[in-house]
Amino acid sequence: AKIVLLSTHRLLWRDQKNHECCICIPLSQIIFFEEQAAGIGKSAKIVIHLHPAPENKEPGPYQHSKYSYIELSFKEHGQIEFYRRLTEEMTQKRWENTPVSQPIPTGPKAGRTRAVGIVGIERKLEEKRKETDKNISEAFEDLSKLMEKAKEMVELSKSIANKIKDKQGDITEDETIRFKSYLLSMGIANPVTRETHGSGTQYHIQLAKQLGDMLQAPLEERGGMMALTEVYCLVNRARGMELLSPEDLVNACKMFESLKLPLRLRVFDSGVMVVQLQSHSEEEMIASALDNVSDKGSLTAEEFAKLLGLSVLLAKERLLLAEKMGHLCRDDSVEGLRFYPNLF
């Protein structure tokens, strides 16, 4: 195993066991470097492109190379951190400040001097570690101050919310909407206004419309219904970043009806939440459940799911719904739950 070390002046590469075996390159030789992500069968790499070797280069393992770049291959991890540090050093270019007092040593006598150089690097690493610790305590301090300010905001919002509760007429609709968006930004739950005005803000309205467009095709493909958790995964995978929170999704879906979009959020008795297409009416679903069960004589949720290409969860909800409406009845045993046409 080999270790790569970075100092303010040089990039070193040495054997983990035999510290005498070490080669290095001055950072001033680096023109440009880039990351290469890991792939199947290959490790992550950092590729470092170098200036041509100067005339007065010290002797080393090779006098010439046909390549103008080197690759550092990170078998396990460390690439992200190393890239960051290298970027820092290359930006600061601290080697330009202090003249390099001694040439990079080679040869047997230099063994000892080289060891000193390495100790210096290790000391630097220790300093860096202490600095990181200091950074963390600084971060905590800054965090506390920030929280103090946030707390003031919370107190203020409580005061406003109470006023709204007491006397509805004092502020305008617009102001209420603005207030709700402030609460949303700060992450403060709105205790009072939710009852009278609903939980939607402008953001949720926009989101609801986007979802209306985006979910049409996926819903059609899945028999008109999707569990909310499925929707969450679908939408967030598509977005890639600036993801929706679960609450964002729920609040947006609650707006479907008032925005007259062709989707509905529905909560089953079991607590399962789904988004369903308006067009897929209840009657259709129940009729389809009854048809399928009658056709096969009886069905479990798993069997029904397979037939329709639905998830087991939703298949079960449909059967339960048909049962609720009196079209199916159940046979409940330790072998499972099976549904039969209701002949009573």
Add this chain to the structure above:
Amino acid sequence: MHRRGVGAGAIAKKKLAEVKYKERGTVLAEDQIAQMSKQLETFKTNLEEFASKHKQEIRKNSQFRVQFQEMCATIGVDPLASGKGFWSEMLGVGDFYYELGVQIIEVCLALKHRNGGLITLDELHHHVLKGRGKFAQDVSQDDLVRAIKKLKAMGNGFGMIPVGGSYLVQSVPAELNMDHTVVLQLAEDHLLKEGLAWLDSQAAGEPQYWLPALFSELLSRDITPEEASQMTP
């Protein structure tokens, strides 16, 4: 003449407001909302400053994340409530947890047929880490717990049951209470029916109940390709 009329009206209105003011001895809500708007702008700037200095810390340091979350909870703020919130937008905490939520749902979906929708936090942690790959940001069990708490908003029975020193994560709707006596009762009917528990009537002595979720050998089994195809909705 006309202007004086308007002036008089304005003065009368002001007098009325002053009376209201004195009456209540407090600030009007509309003034407070205006004040909040200003304070919000200032806060946003403070948060931006904080983010520019310490965003990396939150990203890399799970202990710092715990501290951060606890402080927020203490003052009554939920940094994960919305992707549109300042915390999420500026500190990037949102995306971290919401993406984790997606990964948790997918793992639970893939393994549901094996364990009936009940999985130990350890096993969930193992599979999530694996799915994220070698170079992804580290994820602690505390992170998972917080992400799951958020998932509860979407119904569907996501919940956590304290067991021993850790948790069982359930991803299907079911009434579950891990009080010991209740477990036995439940095992007898409900869990068996739902496939969450198996009855071994051939065991020596009395019949035994097995909970697949707790089979430790399943812990080492990776998600198969068939199961993975279940993951993406």
